[in-house]
Amino acid sequence: MKRPLFIILSVVTVILLLAVWIYILFFNTNSPSSNDGNNDFAGVNLGDTTDMNTNQFSEQNSNNEDNSDNIRVDMTDDSSRLQQLTTKPTIGFSEVQRTPSSTPSFYYIEAGTGNIFSINTVTGNEERVSATTISLSHKGGITPNGEFVMIESGQGNRSEFTVASIDHTNNRLNAATLDESIIDFKATTDNTFLYAAIEDRGVAVNHYYPISDTSETLFTIPFQEVTIEWGSNSLDTHYFYPKANSQLEGFLYAGKDNSVTRLPLSGYGFAAAGSEDIIIYAKQEKGDYIGYVYNTNDQSSTELGFSFLPKKCIAVLGNVVCALSISDYNQEFPDKWYMGSYIAKDSLWHIEAGTNRGTSLADPEDETGRTLDIINMQHSISTNSLYFINKTDQTAWMLREAIPERENIVITDEPDTDQTEINVDEN
Numbered sequence: 001m002k003r004p005l006f007i008i009l010s011v012v013t014v015i016l017l018l019a020v021w022i023y024i025l026f027f028n029t030n031s032p033s034s035n036d037g038n039n040d041f042a043g044v045n046l047g048d049t050t051d052m053n054t055n056q057f058s059e060q061n062s063n064n065e066d067n068s069d070n071i072r073v074d075m076t077d078d079s080s081r082l083q084q085l086t087t088k089p090t091i092g093f094s095e096v097q098r099t100p101s102s103t104p105s106f107y108y109i110e111a112g113t114g115n116i117f118s119i120n121t122v123t124g125n126e127e128r129v130s131a132t133t134i135s136l137s138h139k140g141g142i143t144p145n146g147e148f149v150m151i152e153s154g155q156g157n158r159s160e161f162t163v164a165s166i167d168h169t170n171n172r173l174n175a176a177t178l179d180e181s182i183i184d185f186k187a188t189t190d191n192t193f194l195y196a197a198i199e200d201r202g203v204a205v206n207h208y209y210p211i212s213d214t215s216e217t218l219f220t221i222p223f224q225e226v227t228i229e230w231g232s233n234s235l236d237t238h239y240f241y242p243k244a245n246s247q248l249e250g251f252l253y254a255g256k257d258n259s260v261t262r263l264p265l266s267g268y269g270f271a272a273a274g275s276e277d278i279i280i281y282a283k284q285e286k287g288d289y290i291g292y293v294y295n296t297n298d299q300s301s302t303e304l305g306f307s308f309l310p311k312k313c314i315a316v317l318g319n320v321v322c323a324l325s326i327s328d329y330n331q332e333f334p335d336k337w338y339m340g341s342y343i344a345k346d347s348l349w350h351i352e353a354g355t356n357r358g359t360s361l362a363d364p365e366d367e368t369g370r371t372l373d374i375i376n377m378q379h380s381i382s383t384n385s386l387y388f389i390n391k392t393d394q395t396a397w398m399l400r401e402a403i404p405e406r407e408n409i410v411i412t413d414e415p416d417t418d419q420t421e422i423n424v425d426e427n
Contacts, residue, residue, distance in 0.1 A: 081400040082362045085119055089394035092140025093387060094187060095380050104381055108396055109140035114151050116166065121398060132173040134162055141187035144381070148210040149173065150185055150193050161185070163193070163210055176213070186230040194234060198224055205255060207234040219255040229273045237276055244271040246284055246335050265294060269334055275315035278353045282310055289329035293320065293353050304351070309334055312346065314377040320351045321361070321386065323374035343392060345371040348399060362399055372397070
């Protein structure tokens, strides 16, 4: 066979095979998945590929809503103090008491849609509060009276910040957007919002009044790469520090009454959280991530003797509740946790400020069979119950009040071992 003829036949064969492959891939109507009603492409189910426009608010038909994912824990089981509240990914929540005489309920914002739901924490009944969809929602806050919400949607430079009042009668939001370069925000106990927005030379910390749609600047942070630990309202002290990195030294500052003060706390990988009375912080020391508590009244620091991440702690009534993992927090912390390469297996502890004595509150793995990476802890209106998010799947959980008495323990880092030992105090 002549060489030119062989080349021509080879090319024709390749073209025919390519044509058959394209037909099977794109036009085969006998594919098992072609009749299942899904939005399929080439036999591979890509799910809903609808373009989500971050500038578009839409209303869902609550009469036709799909309740197949509303699987909830039986809240009537009083024997279980630790309970999962949501199955949907949750981007913001609050315990809401709409009137002084009403029973508090748990409000949460669903990730991706911005829909708002309420849960009766006694019966487990769930209701949709708002069917307004804010596409690509990934962070939110709700005021304790259940009247206002702030939601961040979109990504990067296309992020938008929606402030809305909740129309409980029509299950919708009356929404508007804030046209500022916001980097963080929080709902306050007095039913307003705090937010931080980038300016030319730093970050302005503002107090926003949703009723009047006005704001005022509380103080200005002189750098932009910042982590803010908000107080409960505009009158509280708000702590802030450069974003934690194990290779960089960080310093703690306090903002209040239109002024900024640097506190005598610093270190590599520095991170902190706290209240008016106490500050819990951690930093790198000799290859370990060590935790401390600082008393703002006498300006004294006490080493707690164990490692923790301040983002997993909350100050409650002069003491501290922390989510702790029996783990080796080495020289790579807190970077590994922020990057997601470390997943914690937390238990909850109540710690007496200024000592290393604590009380075990709950071990999720023992009580539920699941491990939790706990973030975003908030206490209830009565301060006796705790709400938090499991970072792994973004579900919301509750540790009920009526916490039983537990033995006091001493948490110490034993030498020559890679794990933190928890020992019962024999005294």
